[in-house]
Amino acid sequence: xxxxxxxxxxxxxxxxxxxxxxxxxxxxxxxxxxxxxxxxxxxxxxxxxxxxxxxxxxxxxxxxxxxxxxxxxxxxxxxxxxxxxxxxxxxxxxxxxxxxxxxxxxxxxxxxxxxxxxxxxxxxxxxxxxxxxxxxxxxxxxxxxxxxxxxxxxxxxxxxxxxxxxxxxxxxxxxxxxxxxxxxxxxxxxxxxxxxxxxxxxxxxxxxxxxxxxxxxxxxxxxxxxxxxxxxxxxxxxxxxxxxxxxxxxxxxxxxxxxxxxxxxxxxxxxxxxxxxxxxxxxxxxxxxxxxxxxxxxxxxxxxxxxxxxxxxxxxxxxxxxxxxxxxxxxxxxxxxxx
Amino acid sequence: xxxxxxxxxxxxxxxxxxxxxxxxxxxxxxxxxxxxxxxxxxxxxxxxxxxxxxxxxxxxxxxxxxxxxxxxxxxxxxxxxxxxxxxxxxxxxxxxxxxxxxxxxxxxxxxxxxxxxxxxxxxxxxxxxxxxxxxxxxxxxxxxxxxxxxxxxxxxxxxxxxxxxxxxxxxxxxxxxxxxxxxxxxxxxxxxxxxxxxxxxxxxxxxxxxxxxxxxxxxxxxxxxxxxxxxxxxxxxxxxxxxxxxxxxxxxxxxxxxxxxxxxxxxxxxxxxxxxxxxxxxxxxxxxxxxxxxxxxxxxxxxxxxxxxxxxxxxxxxxxxxxxxxxxxxxxxxxxxxxxxxxxxxxxxxxxxxxxxxxxxxxxxxxxxxxxxxxxxxxxxxxxxxxxxxxxxxxxxxxxxxxxxxxxxxxxxxxxxxxxxxxxxxxxxxxxxxxxxxxxxxxxxxxxxxxxxxxxxxxxxxxxxxxxxxxxxxxxxxxxxxxxxxxxxxxxxxxxxxxxxxxxxxxxxxxxxxxxxxxxxxxxxxxxxxxxxxxxxxxxxxxxxxxxxxxxxxxxxxxxxxxxxxxxxxxxxxxxxxxxxxxxxxxxxxxxxxxxxxxxxxxxxxxxxxxxxxxxxxxxxxxxxxxx
Numbered sequence: 029x030x031x032x033x034x035x036x037x038x039x040x041x042x043x044x045x046x047x048x049x050x051x052x053x054x055x056x057x058x059x060x061x062x063x064x065x066x067x068x069x070x071x072x073x074x075x076x077x078x079x080x081x082x083x084x085x086x087x088x089x090x091x092x093x094x095x096x097x098x099x100x101x102x103x104x105x106x107x108x109x110x111x112x113x114x115x116x117x118x119x120x121x122x123x124x125x126x127x128x129x130x131x132x133x134x135x136x137x138x139x140x141x142x143x144x145x146x147x148x149x150x151x152x153x154x155x156x157x158x159x160x161x162x163x164x165x166x167x168x169x170x171x172x173x174x175x176x177x178x179x180x181x182x183x184x185x186x187x188x189x190x191x192x193x194x195x196x197x198x199x200x201x202x203x204x205x206x207x208x209x210x211x212x213x214x215x216x217x218x219x220x221x222x223x224x225x226x227x228x229x230x231x232x233x234x235x236x237x238x239x240x241x242x243x244x245x246x247x248x249x250x251x252x253x254x255x256x257x258x259x260x261x262x263x264x265x266x267x268x269x270x271x272x273x274x275x276x277x278x279x280x281x282x283x284x285x286x287x288x289x290x291x292x293x294x295x296x297x298x299x300x301x302x303x304x305x306x307x308x309x310x311x312x313x314x315x316x317x318x319x320x321x322x323x324x325x326x327x328x329x330x331x332x333x334x335x336x337x338x339x340x341x342x343x344x345x346x347x348x349x350x351x352x353x354x355x356x357x358x359x360x361x362x363x364x365x366x367x
Numbered sequence: 368x369x370x371x372x373x374x375x376x377x378x379x380x381x382x383x384x385x386x387x388x389x390x391x392x393x394x395x396x397x398x399x400x401x402x403x404x405x406x407x408x409x410x411x412x413x414x415x416x417x418x419x420x421x422x423x424x425x426x427x428x429x430x431x432x433x434x435x436x437x438x439x440x441x442x443x444x445x446x447x448x449x450x451x452x453x454x455x456x457x458x459x460x461x462x463x464x465x466x467x468x469x470x471x472x473x474x475x476x477x478x479x480x481x482x483x484x485x486x487x488x489x490x491x492x493x494x495x496x497x498x499x500x501x502x503x504x505x506x507x508x509x510x511x512x513x514x515x516x517x518x519x520x521x522x523x524x525x526x527x528x529x530x531x532x533x534x535x536x537x538x539x540x541x542x543x544x545x546x547x548x549x550x551x552x553x554x555x556x557x558x559x560x561x562x563x564x565x566x567x568x569x570x571x572x573x574x575x576x577x578x579x580x581x582x583x584x585x586x587x588x589x590x591x592x593x594x595x596x597x598x599x600x601x602x603x604x605x606x607x608x609x610x611x612x613x614x615x616x617x618x619x620x621x622x623x624x625x626x627x628x629x630x631x632x633x634x635x636x637x638x639x640x641x642x643x644x645x646x647x648x649x650x651x652x653x654x655x656x657x658x659x660x661x662x663x664x665x666x667x668x669x670x671x672x673x674x675x676x677x678x679x680x681x682x683x684x685x686x687x688x689x690x691x692x693x694x695x696x697x698x699x700x701x702x703x704x705x706x707x708x709x710x711x712x713x714x715x716x717x718x719x720x721x722x723x724x725x726x727x728x729x730x731x732x733x734x735x736x737x738x739x740x741x742x743x744x745x746x747x748x749x750x751x752x753x754x755x756x757x758x759x760x761x762x763x764x765x766x767x768x769x770x771x772x773x774x775x776x777x778x779x780x781x782x783x784x785x786x787x788x789x790x791x792x793x794x795x796x797x798x799x800x801x802x803x804x805x806x807x808x809x810x811x812x813x814x815x816x817x818x819x820x821x822x823x824x825x826x827x828x829x830x831x832x833x834x835x836x837x838x839x840x841x842x843x844x845x846x847x848x849x850x851x852x853x854x855x856x857x858x859x860x861x862x863x864x865x866x867x868x869x870x871x872x873x874x875x876x877x878x879x880x881x882x883x884x885x886x887x888x889x890x891x892x893x894x895x896x897x898x899x900x901x902x903x904x905x906x907x908x909x910x911x912x913x914x915x916x917x918x919x920x921x922x923x924x925x926x927x928x929x930x931x932x933x934x935x936x937x938x939x940x941x942x943x944x945x946x947x948x949x950x951x952x953x954x955x956x957x958x959x960x961x962x963x964x965x966x967x968x969x970x971x972x973x974x975x976x977x978x979x980x981x982x983x984x985x986x987x988x989x990x991x992x993x994x995x
Binding site: 364 | 394404407408410454553598600601602603604605606607608615619620623628630632649651652653654656657659660661663664667668669670671672674675676677679693694696697701786787788790831833834835836837838839840841842843844851854
């Protein structure tokens with residue numbers, strides 16, 4: 029073994045010996061690097077981390093981490109991770125999937141993992157396309173999207189993953205993107221620290237089947253006017269000179285020129301408020317790639333964690349009934365003796 | 368007859384079959400269950416058959432709403448709930464209409480006379496009153512005003528009329544308990560325990576039960592009470608157990624015997640839900656139960672727990688197995704222990720949710736894409752479900768493979784007296800987790816190979832998260848032998864496919880030999896699997912009593928087969944395979960052993976009766992002789 033493979037503060041320690049097989053230029057490389065760098069200062073043990081994924085390009089992720097990993101079946105990773113998380117509360121569990129895996133075939137498992145608030149960090153790589161099956165529209169593709177399966181344009185109304193997560197009562201919801209390693213690391217770190225289920229949507233570029241989908245937001249020149257940084261406790265302002273801001277009118281978030289409003293009207297972001305209305309409003313600020321779009325943590329609230337509740341009941345049962353005794357169990361119904 | 372011959376006590380019966388039938392809301396399952404418990408405590412051998420509609424409360428008084436409970440009690444060893452009831456208790460016209468055809472000719476019919484009003488007769492589809500039109504002439508009919516007698520008995524209690532009426536099933540229970548000399552104390556104590564918090568209900572049920580009992584004694588309609596003596600049974604401590612409870616207890620036991628925490632991922636489905644209910648009450652054994660969002664999540668969570676080192680189960684019925692197929696295939700591929708319990712019911716599709724069938728064998732064998740072999744175990748009696756759950760777990764853990772355990776709706780809800788096993792006699796089924804790297808690399812460094820196999824079992828190591836140095840990734844993509852790395856090479860895929868098959872094949876040498884009942888070389892062999900065993904045993908006894916030489920053999924392991932099965936099938940003139948399907952095991956036997964095994968099939972949602980099998984085998988023997 030080389031030195032980096034023995035030093036947890038080095039990226040190499042968190043890198044498996046498998047060749048990475050994503051297309052050259054894929055956004056997934058940046059996400060993998062961010063995850064490996066994050067681990068260099070998480071102070072967790074390699075043997076206690078498990079990456080669980082479904083099917084899709086993103087789902088190859090576990091093969092490239094040097095931790096434990098399960099590459100499972102399409103859509104089912106949140107369900108499989110749930111059993112692992114319930115039975116092994118000592119583990120650090122990460123769930124990785126794309127927009128098709130998580131929101132289409134696996135939508136049911138995603139919402140139930142989120143509502144139960146089971147301890148896992150879910151990374152949703154959203155590239156608005158099916159990559160591994162070579163370019164069909166996904167549940168996050170925009171209306172009118174021309175793909176192999178929609179030659180006249182998609183007529184499906186897309187999901188907003190932030191709204192889906194909030195609608196499922198997620199206790200932690202955030203968004204980041206594959207071009208900003210520092211931002212990814214900080215969002216991943218927050219998600220990892222969160223008690224319960226955390227959902228992180230990652231805008232990720234598929235340079236083969238949907239290249240530049242987010243250019244309108246993420247290109248250097250566009251970022252100032254199109255990216256809204258959410259910071260807890262601060263008024264929401266953005267733009268090259270902070271000249272733009274967000275207000276709530278009639279319950280709806282909207283972008284305004286700060287010059288046109290009383291500055292007191294600007295929304296002060298509050299990620300920890302129990303009522304999800306503000307997070308919803310911010311999530312719905314943009315439902316396309318041509319409207320200023322919030323990044324960062326939409327919601328982070330404290331709520332009971334599922335595994336803790338499950339395992340708490342085991343302890344309670346043990347205290348009340350004593351440790352299980354098989355002989356007593358078999359005699360627990362009406363019994364009689366034959367001489 | 369001479370005076371020297373002992374007079375036979377006419378009140379003594381060697382067995383009796385009683386069927387309680389009424390509306391879904393009439394409490395027939397409870398009544399039957401209580402009668403069964405009292406009989407079990409009286410030392411009878413017994414077998415039960417609860418039959419109820421899929422609807423929770425079908426329209427009152429209709430044929431669709433009839434719920435019945437049949438119990439067979441005897442002073443000797445029995446194997447079925449009886450072919451035709453000797454006594455039918457019909458609480459309303461619909462129950463009479465739907466179940467009368469089952470009653471043996473000359474049998475006793477006890478009617479709740481009060482329920483035979485014009486409206487109920489019409490709802491049941493009677494144009495004339497069957498009590499007076501001569502259609503019951505073949506039976507001994509007792510018309511008892513159960514509703515009114517129950518109201519009279521509870522008149523002094525502060526109970527509303529509607530509530531008092533609901534106690535009429537206890538009147539029926541009291542009457543039948545008197546007729547068959549059942550002890551009353553257990554039932555009175557049970558009423559107290561069950562309804563203790565509701566004083567009015569305890570009082571009404573107690574009064575109705577006692578009134579029914581007293582009515583039998585004083586009405587001079589029924590002669591003297593019958594007695595069914597205790598059956599000679601092996602000494603020991605007994606309990607009466609249903610298949611679902613036995614399955615659940617077997618799962619708990621397997622966890623203890625494997626020294627592993629039990630995890631159950633499940634989604635409610637008839638007739639398997641009671642296993643989830645029972646296990647949910649066993650948290651002090653460290654049992655985790657997870658009611659998932661769907662069948663797929665149930666098995667998925669179980670597989671995740673298996674990766675983490677739990678003894679993982681999922682419980683379901685046929686429709687659920689169909690949904691779980693992909694995940695079971697993943698378990699075959701990543702070679703982790705997983706027990707899938709299929710409480711079979713009538714299919715296809717929703718089929719007959721509350722009725723029994725054994726038509727999922729082919730799905731268990733082949734219901735996955737790709738070459739995905741796995742062991743299949745079948746339980747044959749309610750109590751056998753306990754041992755079958757342990758055996759399925761043993762194979763899953765030892766060979767790191769998913770195992771399908773087949774029970775069915777009849778076993779699940781049926782019950783039998785069970786001589787409790789000595790806990791110390793149960794097998795140790797534990798296997799160690801791997802804790803250290805299992806090989807050395809080219810540089811002499813320790814290396815972990817997740818798919819390096821045990822030379823004896825061909826099982827791969829079970830290395831769980833939290834173990835330093837054994838970090839590895841598993842997945843559904845084909846893996847390179849030994850390293851487990853993703854590998855698409857043709858030769859490797861062939862090798863891995865062969866290894867997965869060979870691992871299952873080796874189990875043949877690790878399962879008990881089939882034991883034949885009978886001389887062992889009879890020309891006629893009857894093969895049973897699952898719940899057909901009881902009826903086949905009874906049928907064989909009757910055939911033997913008629914002078915036919917018959918062997919029977921029950922298969923607990925349906926894949927792979929026990930190593931002596933080929934030998935058992937060889938050199939027979941007639942092999943019969945009765946199944947509650949259109950011929951599934953028989954195809955496997957014919958394919959595997961090239962024997963001319965003959966199917967006997969029934970797909971009606973009800974178990975075989977022994978009589979049906981006797982007839983079918985006699986017919987089969989004649990046909991075989993004609994063709995020969």
